[in-house]
Amino acid sequence: xxxxxxxxxxxxxxxxxxxxxxxxxxxxxxxxxxxxxxxxxxxxxxxxxxxxxxxxxxxxxxxxxxxxxxxxxxxxxxxxxxxxxxxxxxxxxxxxxxxxxxxxxxxxxxxxxxxxxxxxxxxxxxxxxxxxxxxxxxxxxxxxxxxxxxxxxxxxxxxxxxxxxxxxxxxxxxxxxxxxxxxxxxxxxxxxxxxxxxxxxxxxxxxxxxxxxxxxxxxxxxxxxxxxxxxxxxxxxxxxxxxxxxxxxxxxxxxxxxxxxxxxxxxxxxxxxxxxxxxxxxxxxxxxxxxxxxxxxxxxxxxxxxxxxxxxxxxxxxxxxxxxxxxxxxxxxxxxxxxxxxxxxxxxxxxxxxxxxxxxxxxxxxxxxxxxxxxxxxxxxx
Numbered sequence: 001x002x003x004x005x006x007x008x009x010x011x012x013x014x015x016x017x018x019x020x021x022x023x024x025x026x027x028x029x030x031x032x033x034x035x036x037x038x039x040x041x042x043x044x045x046x047x048x049x050x051x052x053x054x055x056x057x058x059x060x061x062x063x064x065x066x067x068x069x070x071x072x073x074x075x076x077x078x079x080x081x082x083x084x085x086x087x088x089x090x091x092x093x094x095x096x097x098x099x100x101x102x103x104x105x106x107x108x109x110x111x112x113x114x115x116x117x118x119x120x121x122x123x124x125x126x127x128x129x130x131x132x133x134x135x136x137x138x139x140x141x142x143x144x145x146x147x148x149x150x151x152x153x154x155x156x157x158x159x160x161x162x163x164x165x166x167x168x169x170x171x172x173x174x175x176x177x178x179x180x181x182x183x184x185x186x187x188x189x190x191x192x193x194x195x196x197x198x199x200x201x202x203x204x205x206x207x208x209x210x211x212x213x214x215x216x217x218x219x220x221x222x223x224x225x226x227x228x229x230x231x232x233x234x235x236x237x238x239x240x241x242x243x244x245x246x247x248x249x250x251x252x253x254x255x256x257x258x259x260x261x262x263x264x265x266x267x268x269x270x271x272x273x274x275x276x277x278x279x280x281x282x283x284x285x286x287x288x289x290x291x292x293x294x295x296x297x298x299x300x301x302x303x304x305x306x307x308x309x310x311x312x313x314x315x316x317x318x319x320x321x322x323x324x325x326x327x328x329x330x331x332x333x334x335x336x337x338x339x340x341x342x343x344x345x346x347x348x349x350x351x352x353x354x355x356x357x358x359x360x361x362x363x364x365x366x367x368x369x370x371x372x373x374x375x376x377x378x379x380x381x382x
Contacts, residue, residue, distance in 0.1 A: 025333045058355050095143035096258050102274045105318045106266025107198070108132050111257045112147075112160075122165040122185075124148070124253065128261060137221050145227030145275075146170065146215060146251030147259055158261075163228075164194045172198055173216040179205035180216060186246065188370070207231045207245055223271045224379035229232045280325045291325050 012353050042050055100107065108160055110128035128134050130153045138150040148168065152159035161168055164185050172183040179201050186197040198213060207213075211231040217224030229247030237244045 010306060012128070019266075040065055056085040092258060098259060099141075099143045103260065103262075103266070103271075104359075106263045106269065108261040108263065110134075110158075110255050110259055111259055112253075114124050114254070114257075119253075122162050124160050124162055126150070126160055126259065126261065128159045129154045129158050131262050134158045134261050138264065139222050139226070139267065141226060141260050141262065142256050142258075143249050145229075147251050147256055148223065149221060149251060150261065160167050163196065163249065163251075164253060170222055170228060171216040171218040172213045174205075175212055175214055179207055179240075181245075183213065183247065186299070191223075194249070195232070196249050197235060198229075198231075198245045198247055199242070201245060203241055203243055205243070207243075209233060213247055217270075222265050225271050226277055235255060 023039075026041075029037060033341040053220070070227060086353060087286055096109070109129050110126040110132075113122075113127065115125070126129045126134070128138070134150060136150055136153055138158075140147040140149060148157050148160045148162040148165070151161045163170070163183075166185060168185060170183050171180070173180045181198040181201040183196050183198050186194075186195045188195055198207075201207070209231050213228045213231065215222040215224060215226040215228060227250040230246050232246045235246050265323040
């Protein structure tokens with residue numbers, strides 16, 4: 001260990017001495033040769049040292065600018081968070097303004113003040129009371145649909161029951177009026193998540209997933225046409241005379257901070273024209289789904305028929321039965337026609353026939369010769 005340290009010390013001394021000698025030599029060089037020699041030294045054996053110096057300078061600059069960069073990134077993050085919240089708030093305000101323009105009259109805008117307790121998940125405090133025209137059992141709505149109902153009123157504020165409350169009920173139906181039921185809260189699990197369930201639907205009425213459910217207007221509390229939720233699936237229950245459907249709520253009360261409270265005269269007048277396009281949208285979505293299913297089914301059938309035709313042609317080319325053919329319908333390959341052997345030739349008959357023909361020809365010739373007593377024409381001899 002001592003030898004290694006001693007040798008390293010000697011090497012360092014040698015390198016230091018060499019550097020000093022080179023520095024003195026470079027110092028003694030004239031000005032015309034000093035710059036070329038220095039450039040050559042930097043490009044040759046001093047290049048690693050120059051590279052280390054450059055990296056050290058870059059590291060020092062990055063450390064000096066790290067605080068400024070972090071401050072800039074923090075300001076950008078804070079600005080993006082503010083921009084996101086501002087965009088969502090502006091979007092919410094646009095929806096509220098649009099709902100107000102569709103309602104035109106008979107509503108009271110209010111702020112929803114949420115609590116932090118356990119029971120505050122099902123209730124909310126509204127910033128409008130009896131002085132503004134709020135009365136008990138006034139419907140509370142949002143641009144997306146139904147939120148709850150007012151159950152207690154003070155001069156300057158009111159208390160509302162959300163649809164997540166266990167005692168909440170609303171008469172609901174499909175937009176075309178083919179199915180009616182009672183909508184109430186449905187607890188999904190221990191996490192406290194809520195959905196809606198539509199109970200008491202007649203057994204003959206079926207609802208497809210994605211169908212929109214709106215308030216029916218029965219009972220005199222909610223007017224007809226307020227969106228309640230969207231059908232997710234059917235729930236199997238012990239009731240054999242009715243169906244129960246699970247609904248996705250149209251409004252999440254935890255995200256609602258600006259609402260509309262309907263006055264009693266507006267409820268009596270109805271909400272025609274506010275959500276009137278829901279039935280049209282639902283019917284259009286169902287038509288698109290049906291047309292897409294029929295188109296997919298037709299394409300699948302055509303593809304299966306083309307594949308079967310190709311397989312049948314390949315099977316016929318190989319001499320096998322077509323794919324899917326049964327014993328009664330299986331095509332039978334044509335059998336080769338039997339080779340008929342030629343009948344033995346009767347040469348004796350041919351000879352007789354020849355002789356007969358010859359005899360007949362001779363007889364014809366003989367018959368053509370005139371009798372002796374018939375005079376012959378001139379130049380003809382017998």
